Amino acid sequence: MSFARVRCGCCIAAIAILAVPVLSARAADKKSKEIVAETPSYYGPQPAAENIDLTMYARIREEGFKHSHVMEFGGALADGIGPRLTGSPNMAKANAWTRDTLTKIGLENAHLEDWGDFGMGWQQINTWVRMVSPDPEPLWAQAAPWSPATNGPVSGDAIYVDLKDVKDLDKYKGKLAGKIVLLGAMRPTPDITEPLFHRYTTEELAEMETYPTGEPRPGAPTIQQRMADRARLTELRAAALKMMTEEHVAAIITPTRDGGKGGGTGIIFDDNGANLVRNAQVKENAVTIPNAVMMIEHYNRLARLLENHVPVTLEVNIETKFTGDHEHGFDTVAEIPGNDPKLKNQVVMVGGHLDSWISGTGATDNGAGAIVAMEAVRILKALGVQPKRTIRIALWSGEEEGLYGSQGYVKQHFGTFAEPKTPEPASVPSFMRQHGALTTTKEWETLDAYYNLDNGTGKVRGVYTQENWAIAPIFKQWIAPLADLGVSTISYRNTGGTDHLSFDAVGLPGFQYIQDPMDYETRVHHSDMDTYDRLHESDLEQAAVVEAIFLYNTSEREAMMPRKPFPHPEKEMELTAPIPGIYPNAVEPSDKGKSGTVANP
Numbered sequence: 284m285s286f287a288r289v290r291c292g293c294c295i296a297a298i299a300i301l302a303v304p305v306l307s308a309r310a311a312d313k314k315s316k317e318i319v320a321e322t323p324s325y326y327g328p329q330p331a332a333e334n335i336d337l338t339m340y341a342r343i344r345e346e347g348f349k350h351s352h353v354m355e356f357g358g359a360l361a362d363g364i365g366p367r368l369t370g371s372p373n374m375a376k377a378n379a380w381t382r383d384t385l386t387k388i389g390l391e392n393a394h395l396e397d398w399g400d401f402g403m404g405w406q407q408i409n410t411w412v413r414m415v416s417p418d419p420e421p422l423w424a425q426a427a428p429w430s431p432a433t434n435g436p437v438s439g440d441a442i443y444v445d446l447k448d449v450k451d452l453d454k455y456k457g458k459l460a461g462k463i464v465l466l467g468a469m470r471p472t473p474d475i476t477e478p479l480f481h482r483y484t485t486e487e488l489a490e491m492e493t494y495p496t497g498e499p500r501p502g503a504p505t506i507q508q509r510m511a512d513r514a515r516l517t518e519l520r521a522a523a524l525k526m527m528t529e530e531h532v533a534a535i536i537t538p539t540r541d542g543g544k545g546g547g548t549g550i551i552f553d554d555n556g557a558n559l560v561r562n563a564q565v566k567e568n569a570v571t572i573p574n575a576v577m578m579i580e581h582y583n584r585l586a587r588l589l590e591n592h593v594p595v596t597l598e599v600n601i602e603t604k605f606t607g608d609h610e611h612g613f614d615t616v617a618e619i620p621g622n623d624p625k626l627k628n629q630v631v632m633v634g635g636h637l638d639s640w641i642s643g644t645g646a647t648d649n650g651a652g653a654i655v656a657m658e659a660v661r662i663l664k665a666l667g668v669q670p671k672r673t674i675r676i677a678l679w680s681g682e683e684e685g686l687y688g689s690q691g692y693v694k695q696h697f698g699t700f701a702e703p704k705t706p707e708p709a710s711v712p713s714f715m716r717q718h719g720a721l722t723t724t725k726e727w728e729t730l731d732a733y734y735n736l737d738n739g740t741g742k743v744r745g746v747y748t749q750e751n752w753a754i755a756p757i758f759k760q761w762i763a764p765l766a767d768l769g770v771s772t773i774s775y776r777n778t779g780g781t782d783h784l785s786f787d788a789v790g791l792p793g794f795q796y797i798q799d800p801m802d803y804e805t806r807v808h809h810s811d812m813d814t815y816d817r818l819h820e821s822d823l824e825q826a827a828v829v830e831a832i833f834l835y836n837t838s839e840r841e842a843m844m845p846r847k848p849f850p851h852p853e854k855e856m857e858l859t860a861p862i863p864g865i866y867p868n869a870v871e872p873s874d875k876g877k878s879g880t881v882a883n884p
């Protein structure tokens with residue numbers, strides 16, 4: 284990062300238009316050329332026709348489909364290393380393995396970048412729960428992330444605590460010492476009437492190409508409602524935890540949530556939702572009672588027995604290990620250096636997050652995105668491509684807890700937001716926070732585009748342009764020769780939830796591909812089903828071929844990729860404020876509220 288300054292794209296354009304007429308014809312010609320040269324190509328007009336190298340498309344396909352190594356990467360990462368919770372020893376192994384493997388396949392400058400203090404290092408060693416009486420049964424559970432250990436197996440009577448309100452806690456006062464608490468309501472296991480596995484139909488893809496301008500769907504909860512629900516649950520859990528700590532509860536077991544279309548039956552989702560506090564990795568928030576999340580029907584059986592006054596005794600063994608209070612997070616970064624003297628300092632990026640949750644091996648979330656990015660750069664290296672611009676792969680960590688790795692990278696390399704004028708409470712999640720003005724670096728000017736893959740193992744069906752209207756015709760031309768691979772859709776919509784957002788937030792072109800949904804949302808995402816067997820070889824090969832083509836096309840273009848207008852979050856309030864005095868004869872209330880003045884007589 285050399286120096287920082289605030290840039291305004293629209294100001295540059297205005298100067299270019301206004302300056303020309305006052306100069307003599309010859310001088311004007313010279314001057315306008317200079318000015319045009321000063322206007323960065325990402326804010327300038329784009330050529331109508333893309334210069335596409337179909338021979339390179341063919342070579343990339345050949346390498347990607349005939350000599351793929353994507354499943355070797357998948358096996359080494361998912362089976363060889365396993366789950367990769369940020370801050371854990373496995374995450375460190377994955378950072379080292381990706382750095383060394385990228386070097387092995389010929390990339391340069393492979394290294395790890397520290398994005399800062401993440402929180403506690405933690406590892407699950409072993410978790411088991413069994414019913415001792417009335418009927419011995421092995422029960423299926425896993426430790427919630429950052430749960431303390433039980434210090435060997437503990438047994439105790441189970442108690443079912445279904446809280447609707449903080450007041451409900453009163454009836455359990457004095458009754459919890461040494462108990463194993465089942466915390467949270469039973470839930471039904473719905474009939475599965477639709478397939479849990481799905482590929483996009485032509486109709487669904489066509490719908491994604493339309494840009495919704497109507498009202499939000501009736502019945503869909505607003506962000507405010509969701510925030511209020513979340514705040515209520517946080518408050519309830521905090522009160523429950525306080526009381527259970529004071530009463531020396533032996534362990535807490537929570538029911539696992541459902542997946543889409545009822546797919547959560549018989550499996551365990553173990554993520555933020557299983558945690559009893561927010562930001563459970565932060566030492567100050569540490570939960571001191573061992574806690575685990577249980578497969579739903581096992582949980583329901585215990586709860587039904589207790590509701591019917593049958594005493595239940597459980598034995599719980601949660602074996603976990605803390606490896607530090609302030610573990611730093613690292614991103615793996617490596618490059619294929621650019622070769623064009625004018626363009627080599629510009630950078631095209633590709634990536635996905637390398638971290639995962641813990642109950643499976645993180646094979647598809649987001650092993651898939653990481654290995655596809657690795658395979659895409661391997662293909663280009665194997666073909667001996669000497670790109671004009673530098674191609675850089677970045678594999679993030681801390682994504683699952685809040686896009687920390689990519690946000691940290693963007694902050695260190697490209698730009699930062701000022702603190703908002705009115706500070707917001709810590710309960711507001713980072714993605715919903717208001718920002719002050721954006722300050723960008725010199726490096727911000729050289730980042731051409733970032734491509735991300737993080738929606739599971741499904742093949743690429745198109746791209747979300749993230750409301751970058753100028754880029755759609757470019758992507759359309761790029762994907763036209765890929766129709767036979769099922770890549771056909773350009774959606775103008777925003778898609779959220781992953782690391783391209785960190786780039787998009789600072790006005791850099793960051794994109795996530797449209798991928799076939801498969802069984803990602805119903806069963807696999809964050810569950811113990813996220814394992815090697817869920818990786819679909821031919822889908823991953825296809826995705827790597829598409830990603831390699833996008834990287835190549837970006838690196839070889841004459842102009843940089845078009846950007847959205849420079850973000851001005853600090854002006855949002857002003858820009859959306861009502862125009863004053865727009866109603867004829869309106870009486871504006873005076874400061875003291877006593878008498879009014881006619882605003883627009």
Ligand SMILES: [Zn+2]
Nearest residue numbers: 636648649737
């Ligand atoms: Zn993910």
